[in-house]
Amino acid sequence: MNYRKIIHVDMDAFYASVEQRNNPQLHGKPVIVGGNPKSRGVVASCSYEARRYGIHSAMASSTAYRLCPHAVFVNGNFDEYIKVSRQIRDIFYEYTDLVEPLSLDEAYLDVTENKVTCASATMIAREAKQRIFERTRLTASAGVSFNKFLAKVASDFRKPNGITVVTPELADRFIDGLAIGKFYGIGKVTEKRMQDLGIKTGADLKKISREDLTRLFGKAGGYYYDIAHGLDDRPVEPYYLRKSIGKETTLEHDTDDRTLMTAVLKSLSGKVSESLDKHRTKGKTVTLKVKYADFTSVTRSITISDSVSDPNSILMHAENLLGKTEAGIKKVRLLGISVSNLDIEEPEFEEQQLVFSFIG
Amino acid sequence: MIIHVSRESLLKSINIADSIVSSKNINIILSNCLFNVSQDTTEIVSTDNEIAVRTKLGSKTDSTISFAANGKKFSSILKELPNDELVLNVNESFLIDITSTSKELKGHYALFGLSPGEFPEIPQFTDDNSIEFDQGFLKKMISKVMYAASTDTIKPVFNGIYFVSETPGTITSVGTDSRRLSLLTRSIDQEANLGSGIIIPLKTIHELNRLLEPAGTCRFSFVNNQCFFKIADTEIISRIVDGQFPNYRQVVPKEYLFEIEVETKKFLDSVRRVMIFTREPAYKIILNIQDNKIILQANTPELGEAEEEIAVKSNKDEKISIGINAQFLIDSLKEMDSEYITCGITGQMSPLTISPLEDRNYLSIIMPIQIKSSHNE
Numbered sequence: 212m213n214y215r216k217i218i219h220v221d222m223d224a225f226y227a228s229v230e231q232r233n234n235p236q237l238h239g240k241p242v243i244v245g246g247n248p249k250s251r252g253v254v255a256s257c258s259y260e261a262r263r264y265g266i267h268s269a270m271a272s273s274t275a276y277r278l279c280p281h282a283v284f285v286n287g288n289f290d291e292y293i294k295v296s297r298q299i300r301d302i303f304y305e306y307t308d309l310v311e312p313l314s315l316d317e318a319y320l321d322v323t324e325n326k327v328t329c330a331s332a333t334m335i336a337r338e339a340k341q342r343i344f345e346r347t348r349l350t351a352s353a354g355v356s357f358n359k360f361l362a363k364v365a366s367d368f369r370k371p372n373g374i375t376v377v378t379p380e381l382a383d384r385f386i387d388g389l390a391i392g393k394f395y396g397i398g399k400v401t402e403k404r405m406q407d408l409g410i411k412t413g414a415d416l417k418k419i420s421r422e423d424l425t426r427l428f429g430k431a432g433g434y435y436y437d438i439a440h441g442l443d444d445r446p447v448e449p450y451y452l453r454k455s456i457g458k459e460t461t462l463e464h465d466t467d468d469r470t471l472m473t474a475v476l477k478s479l480s481g482k483v484s485e486s487l488d489k490h491r492t493k494g495k496t497v498t499l500k501v502k503y504a505d506f507t508s509v510t511r512s513i514t515i516s517d518s519v520s521d522p523n524s525i526l527m528h529a530e531n532l533l534g535k536t537e538a539g540i541k542k543v544r545l546l547g548i549s550v551s552n553l554d555i556e557e558p559e560f561e562e563q564q565l566v567f568s569f570i571g
Numbered sequence: 572m573i574i575h576v577s578r579e580s581l582l583k584s585i586n587i588a589d590s591i592v593s594s595k596n597i598n599i600i601l602s603n604c605l606f607n608v609s610q611d612t613t614e615i616v617s618t619d620n621e622i623a624v625r626t627k628l629g630s631k632t633d634s635t636i637s638f639a640a641n642g643k644k645f646s647s648i649l650k651e652l653p654n655d656e657l658v659l660n661v662n663e664s665f666l667i668d669i670t671s672t673s674k675e676l677k678g679h680y681a682l683f684g685l686s687p688g689e690f691p692e693i694p695q696f697t698d699d700n701s702i703e704f705d706q707g708f709l710k711k712m713i714s715k716v717m718y719a720a721s722t723d724t725i726k727p728v729f730n731g732i733y734f735v736s737e738t739p740g741t742i743t744s745v746g747t748d749s750r751r752l753s754l755l756t757r758s759i760d761q762e763a764n765l766g767s768g769i770i771i772p773l774k775t776i777h778e779l780n781r782l783l784e785p786a787g788t789c790r791f792s793f794v795n796n797q798c799f800f801k802i803a804d805t806e807i808i809s810r811i812v813d814g815q816f817p818n819y820r821q822v823v824p825k826e827y828l829f830e831i832e833v834e835t836k837k838f839l840d841s842v843r844r845v846m847i848f849t850r851e852p853a854y855k856i857i858l859n860i861q862d863n864k865i866i867l868q869a870n871t872p873e874l875g876e877a878e879e880e881i882a883v884k885s886n887k888d889e890k891i892s893i894g895i896n897a898q899f900l901i902d903s904l905k906e907m908d909s910e911y912i913t914c915g916i917t918g919q920m921s922p923l924t925i926s927p928l929e930d931r932n933y934l935s936i937i938m939p940i941q942i943k944s945s946h947n948e
Contacts, residue, residue, distance in 0.1 A: 329725045338725055346852060564853060564896065565920060565938040566749045569817035 214379050216332035217447060218320040219354045219362035220339065222299070223371035225316035226256035228349050229295055230285050241266070241282040248276030248284055255287060259371060292316075295347055302342045306335050311447045317366075319359055321447035333376050340374065358443035361385070363395050382441040386413035394438060396431065404428075413439055456494070457549025458482045465504040465542040472538060472546060473530060479548045480526035487550060493518035494550035497525055499532035502545035511535045518554055525550065574608055574659040576630035578671070581613070581657065582649040584628045587805055588617040589642030591624055591778060600689040604642040607687075608661075609635045616693055617642065622775050623693045626805040637687040638665045648680050696799045696806050701792035702763050706802065709791075710783035712744040713776055715755045715933065718902045720773050721748035732776050733816040735768030745819050751899050752819055753906070756932040769793055770812035778807060823936060824924055827915035829887035831860060832928060835912050838865075839904040841879045845869045846897035848877040854897040855940050860916065861890030869897070883914075893919055894942035903935035 222228070226244040231237045241261035245268075246252010252272045264279035275282065296315040303310040309321035320339075322332050329335055336353040343351050350372040354365025357379055365375040365385075377385045391410055392402040408427070410416050416439040424432030437443060458479050466472065476499075487493060497519070498512035511532040519525055529548050588604045598620075605616040613630040616623065638661055648669060649657075655673040662668075665684035713732060721729035726749075733745040742763050743756040771779075775798075782802050783789065789802040793811060800807040845856050848869035859866040863885050870876040893916070904912070909927035916923060919942070925935040 327725050334724060338723060563941045564750055565941055567747070567752065567817075567822040567922070567938060569749070569819075569822065 214357035215321060216323045217356055217359055217362040218322060218332055218336045218339070219359070219366040220299075220303070220318055220320065220336070220343075220351050221353070221363075221366045221370075222316035222343075223350045223352055224256055224258050224262075225295075225349070226287055226292055227258040227261070229292055230287075231258060232348050233291070237283055237285075241279050243272070243275055243282050243284050244287040245275075245284070246272040247286075248272045257282075295349070298347055299343055299349075299351075302339055302346065305342070306339060309447045309449050311449055319362065319447045333374070336374055336376075340372075356382070358441070359445050359447065360395055360438045360443040361441065364389065364393055367393070379441075386417070386439060386441060389413040391416065394435070396434060396438075401428065401431075455496075455498070455549045455551030455553065456483060456486045456492070457498070457500075457547060457551075458486070459500060459545060459547025459549075461502075461545045462543065465544050467539050467542050469533075469539045472533060472543060475546050476529045476533065476548065477522075477526055479546065480522040480529060483525055483548050483550055484520055484522040487520040487553075492553045493520040494553040495519075496550065496552035497528040497532070498549045498551060499529050499536070500545070500547035500549070501533070501536045501538050501543055502547075503537070504542035504544050506544070508545070509536055514552060518552075519550070572608075572632055572634050572636055572661055574613070574630050574632040574661065576613060576628070576657050576659065578649055578652055578654055578657045580628040581630075582646060584613070584615050584626045584804075585642050585646045585649065587626045587782065588615040588624045589646060590781070591619055591622050591774070592617050592642055593619050594643075600639060600685065601691075602641065603639040603685060603690075604645070605637065605639050605687050605690045606684075607635075607637045608632055615642075616690070618691060618693060620691070621772060621810045622778065623808040624778070624805065625693060625808070628804065636661055638667070639685040639687050639690055640665075640667055640682055644682060648682070652676070694797060694799075694808055696790075696801055696808070697792055697794055698790070699792060699794070700764060701790045701799075702759075702761065704759075704789050704791060706783045706787045706789050707785045708757070708759075709789060710780060710785070712742065712755060712757065713780050713783070715906050716744045716746040716753040717773070717776050717780065718746070718906065719748060719751050719753035719935070720746035720776070722773070723748070727772075727812050728770055728814040728816050731770040731772045731812045733768055733770050733819075734765055735816075736763040736765045745816070747817070747819060749817075750896070751903070751935070751937045752822060753903070753936070754819065754823070754934045765793075768816060769798060770814065770816055771798060772809060772812055775807065775809035782807070822922065823934060824915060824917045824922060827917055827924070828891070829885060829889045829916055831865070831886070831914045831916070832884040832911050833865070833881065833914060835904060835907050835910060837881050838912070839901065841867055841881050842897050842900050842904065845877045845879055846901065848875050849897055850874065853940060854899075855894055855942075856897045856900075857892055857894050857942060859890075859892045860885070889916075891916060891919060892942065893923060894940035895923065895937060896940060899937045903937060906935065907933075 227242045230242055230244060242258040243254050243261055245255040254268050254270045254272055254275050256268055257266050261279060261282055266275045266278055292315050303318060303320050306327055307320055307322050307325045311319040322335050332355045336355050340351050340353055352366050352370045352373045354362040354375050356362040356365055356377040361377045361382060365377045368375040390412060391397060391405045421433060421436040424436045495518050496512055496514045498510055500510045502508035513528055513532060592602060607614040610632060611629060612627055614625060614627050616625045652671045653673040653676055655671050658670045660668040665686060667682045667684045669680040717732055720732055724730050729748050735743050737743050741756055741758050745754045779800060782805060789800060792799050796811045798809050798811050845867045846854055848871055849855055850871050857868045864880050864882050867879045903925050907927050911928040913926050913928055914923060922936045922938050927933055
């Protein structure tokens with residue numbers, strides 16, 4: 212059997228670590244990124260120093276303040292986190308295009324096939340961690356396994372700055388010893404219910420049949436059964452495969468004025484283009500959505516051979532598509548443009564380190 | 572049993588053995604050093620399964636014993652003890668009681684050792700076909716090229732130094748990470764039978780570089796996929812990297828567009844200053860070479876810019892702009908121990924070759940950074 216090679220990379224206390232990196236005065240201090248303690252805000256991220264006081268993310272900031280009054284509360288600079296996140300994602304793309312970001316600070320990588328022709332996912336994980344540290348001075352933890360679930364649980368196993376490998380041979384033992392709350396998808400409520408049923412570890416979970424689990428937990432029960440048996444065939448879905456990028460807007464008043472519609476399309480094209488640039492991608496399919504005043508809607512799309520991301524091309528296609536609708540004949544209530552069939556734009560390295568071409 | 576040993580020698584030997592021990596080793600026994608004690612010698616062995624160290628020192632005891640112990644802890648306590656003779660008392664459950672004979676200190680230190688049982692067998696040094704080197708010679712062969720080797724472990728053949736005898740009576744060492752390459756050829760007064768060459772892992776290379784002294788001799792041999800070094804009282808046994816080293820000769824330029832002569836230190840200092848205005852990981856600077864001078868430039872958005880000019884001697888009236896990683900340039904220039912170097916230029920997109928002025932057997936070759944055409948002029 213050929214197993215996949217999946218890596219889950221999770222940055223350690225990401226927002227708080229970025230703050231500590233950027234502000235040396237925060238080094239070694241309990242740092243909390245999130246709402247002001249006097250507000251009703253919550254902790255978005257906290258440094259390991261803060262965790263020692265029992266503080267964790269999603270906790271009310273006021274509670275965090277009570278636990279550690281001398282903690283440094285910062286608002287957080289999301290532009291900066293996005294910038295660093297992109298740097299990290301670029302590192303992942305050096306190994307594979309099959310990168311599925313879950314958030315700014317974690318992602319799955321499928322390295323079964325990879326750009327560095329390395330058979331060892333562990334080696335790639337170690338290497339990627341090292342590159343992340345070299346380029347951002349931040350640490351990450353990685354889990355390496357043959358499916359998403361195990362890779363994700365494994366990345367949490369040795370935090371911070373750890374690496375945990377769960378090979379097919381080790382999977383059974385690894386799952387057996389896992390506390391039930393550690394299972395991805397099992398939240399506080401389900402955990403309590405399982406505990407009450409005497410299910411405390413993966414080994415306990417495994418003893419229960421699929422039928423019983425489905426009876427007890429509904430559809431999720433089947434999922435619990437599968438993961439307890441190391442079965443999880445969810446693919447790593449790269450962003451560009453599953454997403455289209457689009458914007459739509461409801462007009463202030465229903466209109467049959469084509470000039471006005473063109474103006475709206477122009478604004479939408481600009482926004483879509485901006486968003487495509489932000490995701491560093493282009494797309495081959497432009498889709499126009501028109502909702503008429505009677506709430507019926509139609510879509511028209513065109514697929515072209517060269518990917519587009521610039522506002523003028525998108526606008527041109529959208530206008531042509533608009534001609535294929537009844538807009539103007541019928542009053543229009545909403546217009547939307549989306550670009551799909553996205554590709555990853557090769558970063559344009561106009562300045563690139565050249566390498567020797569060793570042959571033979 | 573009681574062992575008498577010099578604190579200084581024991582500390583030194585443990586440090587030698589422990590330096591390759593990885594604290595991250597999953598195999599618990601391998602995070603320890605093995606101590607084989609006989610009447611007048613103590614042998615300390617360590618390994619991470621890729622490289623092993625065996626080092627010997629004098630000690631006195633009336634019997635023999637083997638035990639394993641954590642080298643880091645052992646060395647930490649020894650480091651803090653006065654430099655008087657030590658008495659080690661190892662009991663049957665491998666508890667190591669350490670006593671200093673110093674009159675200044677009253678203390679008790681007992682380190683829990685382990686049974687040596689699970690410690691893997693380390694091959695013995697084989698003297699067959701061994702080559703004797705001057706330590707200083709080998710150290711140079713290593714230190715002059717190791718900076719160019721890749722620290723990435725993804726491509727193992729780049730994560731090591733290649734040794735080969737290209738022509739009888741010579742030995743060549745090569746390191747490359749595919750963006751730069753360093754190569755040193757020296758003559759030796761014996762046959763070095765290295766077959767088609769061997770690649771020694773970078774970790775072993777670092778170990779050797781630390782152990783080799785400017786004077787004295789060392790012995791080297793290899794069998795199958797293992798190589799052996801014997802340096803004074805220490806033996807290093809290492810895996811040889813499996814795989815084919817790239818055809819490095821093919822990337823060494825055979826002729827140049829033109830060559831320049833530069834004062835090494837001036838160039839190095841200049842690159843160091845200009846590099847401050849670059850960013851990692853590219854550390855891009857531009858060398859504009861024309862009219863017997865180099866203008867070094869760095870320009871980084873949101874950071875700043877720098878420009879310096881130094882005089883050079885060019886053999887042709889050519890001009891060119893080359894983008895290059897300043898850190899690579901520094902790494903190369905630092906190893907050039909001649910007052911002047913020559914820089915062979917082959918084009919904007921092809922390698923820059925640096926050599927000491929009088930020594931074309933030591934080459935440092937760097938691939939440029941492709942730069943925007945606006946620099947082409």
